Amino acid sequence: MARCAALNLAEGSVAWYRHILRALRTLLEARGARDARDATPALLREHLADLRRRGQASETVARTYGGLRCAFRFWKREGLIADDPMERVERPRRERVLIRPFSPEQASRLIAGPDARTSHGLRDRAMMMLMLDSGLRISELLSLEAGRVDWLNCNAIVMGKGRKERSVPFSAKTAQALLEYAQSRSNSPIKSDRLFLGKTGKPICRSKARKLILRYGRAAGIEGVRLSPHTLRHTFAVLYIRNGGDSFSLQEILGHSSLEMTRRYVNLASRDVAEQHKKFSPVNQLLVGGTSCRLEAV
Secondary structure (H helix, E strand, C coil), rough: HHHHCCCCCCCHHHHHHHHHHHHHHHHHCCCCCHHHHHHHHHHHHHHHHEEEEECHHHHHHHHHHHHHHHHHHHHHHHHCCCHHHHHHHHCCCCCCCCCCCCCCHHHHHHHHCCCCCHHHHHEEEEEHHHHHHHHHHHHHHHHHHHHHHHHCCCEEEEECCCHHHHEEEHHHHHHHHHHHHHHHHHCCCCCEEEEEECCCCCECCHHHHHHHHHHHHHHHHCCCCCHHHHHHHHHHHHHHHCCCCCHHHHHHHHHCCCHHHHHHHHHHHHCCCCHHHHHCCHHHHHHHHHHCCCCCCC
């Protein structure tokens, strides 16, 4: 992990590498291997296959593969291992999963869930409104410092992927929700510069934030869509385009390095498949004007 620190990687990246290497160590110990020098291509392929069998997402398996490739290359370059088994492990296929955002009605129910009479309710409402209004990643939201919020101009400076800062705008309504939370926050213990804090005054962790959204989503009776912080990011992107936003400003707000991912949101938002089907359904066209279609008994 010293190399990660030397490279000044983001906290999330360091945590991810730590998670991957811990899982690798567990695997090697379970197979009676001493260390990474005993890892074989067959063992590593089985590890990736096991992740998929346990229900891990295609993206998670692909990222695990990338992390292991990076680790073994480094160990070989440093002379810690003689052979790199990952050189002979094939890259897993990524599945192209359909993005499923919240509907506007679902998003409204979600942000209406927190009890605004309590400090924690104000915090949770402000967190979800800011994600829905700006498309922040969960890591960007939780690392946001109170002093980096420009209340007058309604924008915040966040640290994104690759240690790249960017300015993210939000609406006046979200600013009001943030101000209400900030006022209640001043009456609680503060042990960090971060904006969103837990009961003890320390920053909220990712796991806690995910559980909050899951709990509010279930309480609101939201079904058919993943209840996660990233779904709020997807929802922002889709609704931004549907409401008239352009792909270039969306790319800048989301912090995408290329337009490839942004185009997926544009394509999803610009074609309402259900509405198109209503217009051009073969069955609807056949039955226009009372025409009926009778099936003959077989």
